[in-house]
Amino acid sequence: MASTAERDAMRRALAIAERGPRGVNPQVGAVLLSPDGEVLAEGWHRGAGTPHAEVDALSRLAPGAARGATAVVTLEPCNHTGRTGPCSEALIAAGVARVVYAVDDPGARSSGGGSRLREAGVDVESGLLSGEGHELLDSWLAVQRLGRPHVTVKWAQSLDGRAAASDGTSKWITGSTARADVHRRRSLADVIVVGTGTVLADDPALTARAEDGSLRDHQPVPVVLGARAVPDDAALHGHPHRFLQFSGDLVAVLDDLRLRGAHRVFVEGGPTVAASFLREGLADELLVYIAPVLLGGDMLAVRDIGVDTIAHARRLTVASVLPLGDDLLVVATPHGETAPGAPAAADAEQEGDA
Known part of the structure; x- marks a missing residue:
């Protein structure tokens, strides 16, 4: 004792x-x-x-x-x-x-x-x-348990599951309270991930900001997925951390990030990137911000995730539903066994090895 x-x-x-x-x-x-x-x-x-x-x-x-x-x-x-x-x-x-x-x-x-x-x-x-x-x-x-960083996939959508209007506009689907929550959660991550499509279309800064607009003390390292070049005048160049860019296999990307010391990866865009992590079984947590608006059209919040019949639906467990102003945040995790495609936990580098 x-x-x-x-x-x-x-x-x-x-x-x-x-x-x-x-x-x-x-x-x-x-x-x-x-x-x-x-x-x-x-x-x-x-x-x-x-x-x-x-x-x-x-x-x-x-x-x-x-x-x-x-x-x-x-x-x-x-x-x-x-x-x-x-x-x-x-x-x-x-x-x-x-x-x-x-x-x-x-x-x-x-x-x-x-x-x-x-x-x-x-x-x-x-x-x-x-x-x-x-x-x-x-x-x-x-x-250590996963053999890779923990991955949170986030998106914002209308009540009918759209990420943007038919003309591509998406700012802002959700209100200020929901956006403040996103910035708080960004600040808890080591890495924030978007695709080149989001960088070219929205020119995001990918910083974590306080409600007064100032930068939070901790900033996630921005990561861009895709081979297209990031423009020289992109807002990303003003981020406190130099951005990383990868293309190819997501498992290899996560392994690289693990070796760089990343524990928490925050995936924030767009529909194609979110679908890629879901399709490969690499999403450990989902944050879905739902605004009480209807947009219609085909600008879905998530692209194809490999579900061709209802029997293959990716079942989730809802951990919580939080009201954020007029919006709702649904926090969910994969249900039951690890989704197909997820890598087995590796013997990750231990203290003193790296």
Whole structure:
């Protein structure tokens, strides 16, 4: 049973973990306690190729000073060699007597640190403040589970499922409250994706803005799908981040984005791009903003997704329906098994490998 000192140390480890960068590697914090519960040292992971949190904390002590200590860590100590050595072995070599961690490492190669420590006679307790630990690592854990970034596909539509009027005009189908919600959700993403058709037709800035029009602190990296050139005077060139452009296989695109450290991908346009992610089974969440207007015509919000009969319909689970001014937001996720075409979860790069 974890002590009060260990619980306090875990809260501290969770707080300092956030000092590290969010990307390919998880944010991890560690606190070393003496046998009587006093803090000896603390550390966190500062990015790929740098010492892991446990080793960072150990490095702050004189040789032998950690003997008999307790290591409190937000993530199970790794048990493999990447750019750095196994944390499990470093803790054993330092003479640590007890290890307490919040979240099990899901990696096929990096997990097993808890078992290795137990084999060496170290007392191990897992799951301390696991809820807070999972909250800290939520997006990183999703990448490990999926083998790619988590993908949200968003579109706005009329009540009859149209994205634009017959002349192509689409600003604005939804009202200001719905648009503000979109910008808030953009700011939570690492990457925002559109097709070249949207860039050429609408010239979007793809920034995340506050209600007063100012830029939010966090801006997603813009990604353009398609081979057509982005004009030199496109608004995208004014984005705080340089945009990336890809063409070809979406799975390869997502793998590239994962290796760049992207956890959350926000797909925002247009109907062809949205359909591509849906057709390939690569949409983990749908955000559908529905305005109480009728447009008619053939400007559908989503193009062909490969459904040729009702039996092949992509079934969804509605997670929530939120009123936003006069509009509605429907949040939905794929129902049941992963849709056909979705890649199996890969053994993604773990802390220290990239």
